[in-house]
Amino acid sequence: MKSIPTGLTLRVTNTIAIKPWGFYVAICILFLFFASIVHAQTSLDSPNYKIRLGNFNMTSGTKSSANYNLTDTVGQLAAEFFNNSGYHVKAGFQYLYTLYNFSFSLSSLAINFGSLTPNTFSTASHTLTITAPGQGYSVSAYATSQLTSSAGSTIADTTCDSGSCTETAANPWIISTNNGFGYNVSGNDVATDFIDSTYFRPFPDSSASEAPATIMTTASAGKNRVATINYKLSPSSTQAGGTYTTQIVFIATPVY
């Protein structure tokens, strides 16, 4: 019987063991060298405006007192001007030269749900469009009351499927027997808790001293930023008959 040389046996074993390990190291090195660098996209440069860091001020309208009329801002001479006049006004987005106005539009001023069926969703929607120079904007919303009938009956706010959504925290709402009234927002700069189209919130009720809820917000300038408000309503089977109405207020506010 022939004996196999010991050295040959060792060489074969080593070759099988090293190959995957070496491949793994090579891949790791490649990933380390060519890892993508993440940049924060918060640059305030845009083709639409320029940042002016000097003493440029934008003004609008007229300012006056018993002894003075002021038609422009005074920049670095503000302290001296204040000492002489007793006032100083800076109007506009200070230190920003803007090419467009702060504006806000809605596609509709009335949402009609038609006849309602108990435990069935009725939906409606409209869009908000906002243009904001400067350093951003926010849009907040509130209802002046709950949906109320002429007889004084109300349709309650939604608490969503989990029973835990609030005026500032959206949650999924897809089961129509979970009755109530709520809204979802989708589009540009929308609040992050509206994860998808199934996430809803109730409107804050100003008659109950609830604070307006922010639905769109950003810290950068934007032109024609659009969001869609989706309303959803499901009355219960014990809901009193009648015509239910309310008023929803959307307030656009610039960043100071």
Next chain:
Amino acid sequence: MKKIIFLLLLLTFPFSLFPSPVIAESVNLSINPPVTEILLAPGKKISQVFTLQTSGLSLAVTPEIHLAKPSDSHGHMTIDPNPLNPNSLPLTITISGPPDNPTLTFEAASSDVSQDVYLALVFRSVGENSYSPTNSTQISPAISALILVTITPDGLIPTNLAIRDFTLPPLHDSWLPLTPTPSLVNSSSIMIRPEGQYKIISPTGKTVFSLSLYPNLILGNSSRTITPPLSWSPKWYDLGPYRLHLTITSLGDTKITEETKTIWILPLRLLLVLFILAITFYYFTTHQKISIL
């Protein structure tokens, strides 16, 4: 075939005579000036004209004054949904002129101490023909202009600013950009618009990066994240201890506060790769020796 076409035309003809009207109900509001800062001495009066431009549906507009307060460190404000009770302010405000072009006159009450008042002029509109007899919601768009008032007897603004979150790890990989995100905290009750400078100084004392900060307004008892982003990408030869220097000054260039941090810039990723290569090389050479044996 001709009969079918004729029948179709005959059936569709009445629809063309009585089309359902489509009413464009969109509305657009634009306001100017959007932000107004006022420095006012007690007993003095100042007027400011605001202009609201509207387009779309016929609108009834109502200007109202509401209280506002800062809501975050990015310059956003929360507006009180209820109109202001004027008696609660050290300021008399009168609105005159047409609703879409009102003149607001502010008169500061007598006071020995400086104080701020933050307001929003809210233009609320309702479509004239938007009433519906069925279950419905009326939508009321509103646009606001911020009015930020400081009442001061002598024009001297108390400053109490501090730099916050200017924290960095002791080591930084030269492969990655260095982007601290500090903010300024105004512990005074009076708003301030400071300037600032951000510098990175090399171990040899040379300034390798310099950036002027936006002179953002910081309202009383609030904070503001410093902008623009303080992002610096080291070059491959930028190695060693670097000093990051942040200086905050008033508009008159008086230093308010400053802070310096030291950070070591090292090629950590490259060192790691070299280390792995060294281990790999060592492993191969060691086992090759064994295999030769």
